[in-house]
Amino acid sequence: MPDKTVEKVATATGEPIPAVATDAGPAATGKPRSLWSDAWHDLRRNPLFLVSAVLIVFLLVMAIWPSLFTSASPRDVENLARDFRQPPQWGHVFGRDWLGFDGQGRSIYARIVYGARASITVGVGVTVCVTILGTIVGMIAGYFGGWIDTLLSRMTDIFLGIPFLLGALVVLNTFEKRSVWVVILALAFLGWTQIARVARGAVITIKQADYVVAAKALGASTTRILMRHILPNALAPIIVVATIALGGYIAAEATLSFLGIGLTEPTVSWGGDVSTGRELLRIAPHVLIIPSVMVSITVLSFLMFGDAVRNALDPKLR
Amino acid sequence: MGRYVIRRLLQMIPVFIGATFLIFVMVYALGDPVAALFGDKAPDPATAARIREDLGLDKPLWQQYLHYMGNIFRGDFGTAFNGQKVTELMATAFPVTAKLTLVAIVIEIVVGIALGVVSGLKRGRPLDTSLLVLTLIVISVPTFVSGYLLQYLFGLKLGWVRPTVSTDAPLNELILPGIVLALVSLAYVTRLTRTSIAENARADYVRTAVAKGLPRRRVITKHLLRNSLIPVVTFIGADIGALMGGAIVTERIFNIHGVGYQLYNGILRGNTPTVVGFVTILVLVFLVANLLVDLLYAVLDPRIRYA
Numbered sequence: 190m191p192d193k194t195v196e197k198v199a200t201a202t203g204e205p206i207p208a209v210a211t212d213a214g215p216a217a218t219g220k221p222r223s224l225w226s227d228a229w230h231d232l233r234r235n236p237l238f239l240v241s242a243v244l245i246v247f248l249l250v251m252a253i254w255p256s257l258f259t260s261a262s263p264r265d266v267e268n269l270a271r272d273f274r275q276p277p278q279w280g281h282v283f284g285r286d287w288l289g290f291d292g293q294g295r296s297i298y299a300r301i302v303y304g305a306r307a308s309i310t311v312g313v314g315v316t317v318c319v320t321i322l323g324t325i326v327g328m329i330a331g332y333f334g335g336w337i338d339t340l341l342s343r344m345t346d347i348f349l350g351i352p353f354l355l356g357a358l359v360v361l362n363t364f365e366k367r368s369v370w371v372v373i374l375a376l377a378f379l380g381w382t383q384i385a386r387v388a389r390g391a392v393i394t395i396k397q398a399d400y401v402v403a404a405k406a407l408g409a410s411t412t413r414i415l416m417r418h419i420l421p422n423a424l425a426p427i428i429v430v431a432t433i434a435l436g437g438y439i440a441a442e443a444t445l446s447f448l449g450i451g452l453t454e455p456t457v458s459w460g461g462d463v464s465t466g467r468e469l470l471r472i473a474p475h476v477l478i479i480p481s482v483m484v485s486i487t488v489l490s491f492l493m494f495g496d497a498v499r500n501a502l503d504p505k506l507r
Numbered sequence: 508m509g510r511y512v513i514r515r516l517l518q519m520i521p522v523f524i525g526a527t528f529l530i531f532v533m534v535y536a537l538g539d540p541v542a543a544l545f546g547d548k549a550p551d552p553a554t555a556a557r558i559r560e561d562l563g564l565d566k567p568l569w570q571q572y573l574h575y576m577g578n579i580f581r582g583d584f585g586t587a588f589n590g591q592k593v594t595e596l597m598a599t600a601f602p603v604t605a606k607l608t609l610v611a612i613v614i615e616i617v618v619g620i621a622l623g624v625v626s627g628l629k630r631g632r633p634l635d636t637s638l639l640v641l642t643l644i645v646i647s648v649p650t651f652v653s654g655y656l657l658q659y660l661f662g663l664k665l666g667w668v669r670p671t672v673s674t675d676a677p678l679n680e681l682i683l684p685g686i687v688l689a690l691v692s693l694a695y696v697t698r699l700t701r702t703s704i705a706e707n708a709r710a711d712y713v714r715t716a717v718a719k720g721l722p723r724r725r726v727i728t729k730h731l732l733r734n735s736l737i738p739v740v741t742f743i744g745a746d747i748g749a750l751m752g753g754a755i756v757t758e759r760i761f762n763i764h765g766v767g768y769q770l771y772n773g774i775l776r777g778n779t780p781t782v783v784g785f786v787t788i789l790v791l792v793f794l795v796a797n798l799l800v801d802l803l804y805a806v807l808d809p810r811i812r813y814a
Contacts, residue, residue, distance in 0.1 A: 347525035350790050352752025358774050359533045359782065440649040444756060447651045448771070463651060474659055481652040489647035496643065 224425060228501035238497035244490035251305040261296040263303035263457045291462065291476050292469055301483050303457040308487055310369050311376070311452075312439035318377035319384055319438075320431045326381065327388025328415060328423070332396055342389070348382045357441065358450050367453045372442055380438070387430050391423035398422075425502045433495035436488040443484045459484045508805075515801065519794045524576075526790045527783070531572050534779050579787065585780035587773075593784045596769055601788070604765035606678065607757070608750045610685030611692070612743065619693045620739065623700020624732060630705045639701070642694035650753070654687045654760040671762040684761040688754060692746050699742055703735035710734070736807055744800030748793030 222230065232238045251258060289297050330341035360375040361367055395401065396419060404414050445451030446460030454461075459480040466477030566574075578585065584593035626638045645653075661683060662670030672680045707713065708731060716726045755767035766785055773781035805811045 343521055343525065346522045347529060350522055350526035350793055351530060351786070352749060352789060352793070354755060355752050355770065355786060355789070356530070356533070358755070358771070359530065362774050362777075363533075436647065440647075444649055444651055447649075448755065448759070450774070460651075463655070467655070470655065470659060471663060477655055478659075481655065485644075485648045485652055488649065489644060492643055492647050 231501040235497050237493050241490045241493035252309040255302045258302045259299045261299035263299040304459040307456050307458045308439050311442040312435050314373035315376045315438040316431050316435045319380045322381040323384025324388045327385040328392050331389040331392030345382045345385050361450045387426050391426050395419050395422050429499045432498050436491035440488045515798050527787050530786045534782050584784040587778050587781045593780050600766045600769045607681050610681050611689035614689040615693045615696050619696025620700050622697040627701040627704025642697050645694040650756045653690050684757050688757045699739050703738050707735045744796045747796040752789050
């Protein structure tokens, strides 16, 4: 979830992932296409992909320009009576009282809009860091093998042995003020193992390919072989795991903020809002439910996106 | 078989040492347990130094680690800062969480595999598609969200169950928290079983079994399911550790005084002996569960032998 959710995402990709990403173009059509253009051809026709892409673009716009969506401030008291019992005014679409007010009289709608930035930044940030770190470790371990591989693989096992949520709690608890960047670094520190394993596996298959042997025979340097021949071909499975994991990291951030060990004020975070809405569950459940639904929709968009990308990039699943 | 187990146990040692040392460093080096002891007040430097000496905190970290591990193997997990023995805390917390995890695993296995088999056999049909979409939605709902929604619905609105669990955590009160804890994994088990069943349904041995006139039920349970379970078993094995560690959220929502509750309080209050002790046990559970899964492969698939 997040907790274990992230670990879960790892195991979910136990479904086959393409190890060598060559020759994926359909032989029947005559004109061979590359894996990427073939995947794009597939994706454009996948309703799951289109729906999730629209949702993600919407969330990105919200994260970048929250003021496009609301003129209310997420931090100021908008309702002096602080009447959280006042139910959402469903008629006032996009108004500051549209979704009602929280316990401190702040507009829930404004907090939903401004909360997108933290969630998306953490999700994307962790995924980028984890992908870079995991790919480097996995490529080195897979390509060089021997004692380097043993050492790096044991290190991966060690990090995998620590429950993700627990590790994150311990690391983050040592920081007094936790900004988005602190949370990103902490999650990346614990989360790189999954990509490292996938990258290692892919590299081990690819390094036996003829074109790698040929490049070696022609005297290409190790860096060149890794960057020009191995990396581009190992990229497909890595991207698949990374896109699916992105949703998991967003859920992890929300869970940590919910536990009070994630983002701290003044950062607006959906998980934190769920946590403050807890006391009102009996009288005003919408204070808790609205940010919960928002987190779920966001995670769902990225998971659907990842699922569609996997189906497109993995010829075996067709 | 015996040699394989021994080799695996030997491989577990560096991982165990590494994982516990890592958590030890994170807890001790990053946090200041003495400052945590004093809460918001700043401790008097002399007193702080004396406590540090008493607890052995002035020694280098690796010495502290060795000392700590030595004690653990003698069954001494140290004392929490409130004077309670960590082993006592464990004795009350672990049975509760074990019960909760057991409920979750049973739900996960029974419901998840059943749904997966149905879905996999009806591959591409509306039922399969809607189950796939449903699992995707379930996976996207974080545990703290599903926890509150179900607690609100069944505990407060409908009043079918008690919204919080009483101290001794009887099994019938753990059913709702068990469902909450299991939900995400349940969806993964369903998806994994479905993929595996759908793949194997086209295998030659299934066609043979059908052709020689075996009843459909027998083909599915004895031939198809048994061969399709390996990825599912792998997942569930890895999940036992994750569930016990991930119970923090569920235990917090339903006010269950288990491992997650103790760990959460331990982390917040900087109660290092509690945190390190509990995590050490969790790491052990995780490693042993993974070993058992590997041994189970041979039971499921006789072609797999361990030399």
